[in-house]
Amino acid sequence: MYEGEKMSNVKAQSSNKIQNPNVQIYDLEERTAKFGEDIIEFAKTVKRDEINSPLIIQLVKSSTSIGANYMEADGADSKKDFRHKITLCKKESKETKHWLRMIQNANSHKAVECRKLWQEAQELTLIFSSILLAKKKTDFEI
Secondary structure (H helix, E strand, O other), rough: OOOOHHHHHHHHHHHHHHHOOOOOOOOOHHHHHHHHHHHHHHHHHHOOOOHOOOHHHHHHHHHHHHHHHHHHHOOOHHHHHHHHHHHHHHHHHHHHHHHHHHHHHHHHHHHHHHHHHHHHHHHHHHHHHHHHHHHHHHHHOO
């Protein structure tokens, strides 16, 4: 995303909040991108050694894949393709939770940060599960 696009998105969200401050904006594209960015920033703070390095690589791959797969789902060519990409989002968010657990185990001093990121990964997992359930329900309606 270009900086101008990001800024216009922020302006649109800001104007919506000004109009009705009780309305929460749900922008899954932005949320998944922000999560990937947060993981990258967190990964930069973890000491590199023979245990942490492979864990960090896996964590960054899985967490940033959530947003990439969501972008692909958003541009899906069919219902089947959409379902497949959202399923990948869910799998990657679950995998991210695993890597955060492993990093926390190897770096107990990072427990608070890991728990916070784990919680966001869990919320994303639940969102994608909900999307899949809703999609399954509408696919079977006549």
